[in-house]
Amino acid sequence: MYIIKVKGIAKIPDYVQLRDEKFTxxxxxxxxxxxxxxxxxxxxxxxxxxxxxxxxxxFGQIAKIDL
Known part of the structure; x- marks a missing residue:
């Protein structure tokens, strides 16, 4: 699984995306x-x-995590 941490701006908060091996x-x-x-x-x-x-x-980096 891949994790992407996205920095929010102004009123938009910080978010995280979890994606599978096919990047879905x-x-x-x-x-x-x-x-x-x-x-x-x-x-x-x-x-x-x-x-x-x-x-x-x-923020802004993609990392692979094994669960």
Whole structure:
């Protein structure tokens, strides 16, 4: 799975995109509200790991994460 962290501007908040190996969008959620999106994908139990990875990721970069 790939993670992209997008920096918001002005009133638009920061977002995260989760994409699969074919780069199909799996989830798109605010950095401060990942709960429902990760639960829906079945990654609720790995939320702490995913969010620590996202918090360390610079904006605008694509990173691969193995879950």
């Amino acid at each position: 969008l799996l989830a798109y959620f605010r950095v401060d509200r990942p709960d429902k999106s990760l639960e829906k994908l079945g990654f609720g139990d790995k939320q702490a790991y995913i969010m620590s990875f996202i918090n360390d990721l610079p």
